[in-house]
Structure formats: C-alpha cells, structure tokens
Amino acid sequence: MTISDLTPSVPTTFGGPDIPPMWFVVPEGFHPLPIAATPEERAAGAADFVRELFPNGDDDLWTPAALFYAGLAELMTEGGLAFSAMGLFGIDDGGIAHCSFTVSAVESDHPSVEVAALGLREIMTRDPLNDARWLDLPCGPAVSAVSMREITIGGEMTATGEDASLLTGQIQVYVPFPTGPFTAVFTLDTAAVDYWGEISDMTVAILRTVSFTPPEEQAAEGA
Incomplete structure (x- = not known):
C-alpha cells in the first residue's frame, strides 16, 4: 500500500464560529469533500472535487457526480461534520x-x-x-x-x-x-x-x- 509522507505545505484548519481552531495534516491520497456553509460554496467545491477525483473524466461524469457530492456534503454539514475526505x-x-x-x-x-x-x-x-x-x-x-x-x-x-x-x-x-x-x-x-x-x-x-x-x-x- 502506497502512502505518501505527511508533508503538505498547509495543515488543514478545523473550527467554526463557536469552536476554537485546531490543525492537523493528512497525506496525499486524501480527497476532502466540499463541506461548506452555503450551497454556492458546496457546489463550487464539489465541481473541483470531482475533477480531482476523476481526472480522466468529462462533463458527462463530472456534472452528475458534482451534484451527488454537493448533496452528500450538505448532509454531512447538517450532521455536524467539519471535515470529511476519501482516501484512495x-x-x-x-x-x-x-x-x-x-x-x-x-x-x-x-x-x-x-x-x-x-x-x-x-x-x-x-x-x-x-x-x-x-x-x-x-x-x-x-x-x-x-x-x-x-x-x-x-x-x-x-x-x-x-x-x-x-x-x-x-x-x-x-x-x-x-x-x-x-x-x-x-x-x-x-x-x-x-x-x-x-x-x-x-x-x-x-x-x-x-x-x-x-x-x-x-x-x-x-x-
């Protein structure tokens, strides 16, 4: 199993309006889902996410996939998650x-x-x-x-x-x-x-x- 070193330049920031900040680092191979506060931010993040996850895809794949992951991110946001990622x-x-x-x-x-x-x-x-x-x-x-x-x-x-x-x-x-x-x-x-x-x-x-x-x-x- 190939796992890269934990060497990204910027640690992930976790926190919110009422939650003090916390930082952690994940290795390459993790693809963060577009959890965000607004539908517009989730839609934009989902579009970027599916292109990263399926780099050889096209609009026929990316468009429905982005809708799915934007909806999934909304459910996760409502469930109290502030960070979610798929590791491949x-x-x-x-x-x-x-x-x-x-x-x-x-x-x-x-x-x-x-x-x-x-x-x-x-x-x-x-x-x-x-x-x-x-x-x-x-x-x-x-x-x-x-x-x-x-x-x-x-x-x-x-x-x-x-x-x-x-x-x-x-x-x-x-x-x-x-x-x-x-x-x-x-x-x-x-x-x-x-x-x-x-x-x-x-x-x-x-x-x-x-x-x-x-x-x-x-x-x-x-x-």
Missing part, C-alpha cells in the same frame, strides 16, 4: 484501497483534558466490541476505540446475486480541546482490512500532527 491508495496488485476519514467536534464541559480522556476511556471500555486505549499525543491526552464489524451486502448489490459478508474496521479517536469545552472526534472507516497495519500507522501519524497552536506559532517555537 495504490496497492500491490494495481488496485485501490479505500477509506473514509471524518472529523467533528462535540460539546464536552470538561474541567481538564485529563478528566475528559479518563471519562471517555471509561465509556469506551463498556462496549465489548471496542479495543479502547489511552493515547499520549503531542497535543495532549486522547482515547482511541478500535472495532471490527462484519456487515452483510444484499444480493441485489453483488455480482453473484447472493448475499455476501464484508469485514470492516473503524478507528475512532477522541481528542479533548485544551482551548474550549469541546472534544474532537476523528473517525476512519475502511473495508481494506488486509492493509489494516498500514492504515493504523497512517492514522497515528495524522493524530500526531494535531495541534491547538497556530502553525506560525509552532514554526516560531521550533526556530
């Missing part, structure tokens, strides 16, 4: 491994990030399907919950016409904000479980870039 990575047989990556923020009136993380770990361990763990990230404490689930795909959607089982994996990480009463929720879902090790390493690498300090201040501190 080359694998050894020439195929593509796919994953989805989202980031949202939920209110959490915590007195400290440590207290928030302890409470989250307690909640996560109650689900026997979760592998819940404490994480010490550069930005502070976090809690991860990893799960594997088998889903059934109806025969009307398979090539054989028969029901099929598909194993999927999810990595969900909760990062309490030190700058406000919110917790960031990073979620990565994939059916490419044959590459679970690489996907897990990539997720950890993304999480280690999470910061609540503006990039310019980080650069000044590192100078």
Whole structure:
C-alpha cells in the first residue's frame, strides 16, 4: 500500500464560529469533500472535487457526480461534520484501497483534558466490541476505540446475486480541546482490512500532527 509522507505545505484548519481552531495534516491520497456553509460554496467545491477525483473524466461524469457530492456534503454539514475526505491508495496488485476519514467536534464541559480522556476511556471500555486505549499525543491526552464489524451486502448489490459478508474496521479517536469545552472526534472507516497495519500507522501519524497552536506559532517555537 502506497502512502505518501505527511508533508503538505498547509495543515488543514478545523473550527467554526463557536469552536476554537485546531490543525492537523493528512497525506496525499486524501480527497476532502466540499463541506461548506452555503450551497454556492458546496457546489463550487464539489465541481473541483470531482475533477480531482476523476481526472480522466468529462462533463458527462463530472456534472452528475458534482451534484451527488454537493448533496452528500450538505448532509454531512447538517450532521455536524467539519471535515470529511476519501482516501484512495495504490496497492500491490494495481488496485485501490479505500477509506473514509471524518472529523467533528462535540460539546464536552470538561474541567481538564485529563478528566475528559479518563471519562471517555471509561465509556469506551463498556462496549465489548471496542479495543479502547489511552493515547499520549503531542497535543495532549486522547482515547482511541478500535472495532471490527462484519456487515452483510444484499444480493441485489453483488455480482453473484447472493448475499455476501464484508469485514470492516473503524478507528475512532477522541481528542479533548485544551482551548474550549469541546472534544474532537476523528473517525476512519475502511473495508481494506488486509492493509489494516498500514492504515493504523497512517492514522497515528495524522493524530500526531494535531495541534491547538497556530502553525506560525509552532514554526516560531521550533526556530
């Protein structure tokens, strides 16, 4: 599985009118969906998105695809997501491994990030399907919950016409904000479980870039 280094020039900025800003970096291969506040912004972003996702396409493909992804972005915006991306990575047989990556923020009136993380770990361990763990990230404490689930795909959607089982994996990480009463929720879902090790390493690498300090201040501190 081919995954590029986390070296884009500009980190992704996450935040909103009531949510303090947060920054993180994703590798090349992730294609952010056009989540935006207005229909006009979503339409423009969707047009750019489909041309990036299908560079060899044409208007017959791009036009309906842009409408679909603009509608999907609207649903995600209404659901509270502030960042969503599709990850497409080359694998050894020439195929593509796919994953989805989202980031949202939920209110959490915590007195400290440590207290928030302890409470989250307690909640996560109650689900026997979760592998819940404490994480010490550069930005502070976090809690991860990893799960594997088998889903059934109806025969009307398979090539054989028969029901099929598909194993999927999810990595969900909760990062309490030190700058406000919110917790960031990073979620990565994939059916490419044959590459679970690489996907897990990539997720950890993304999480280690999470910061609540503006990039310019980080650069000044590192100078």
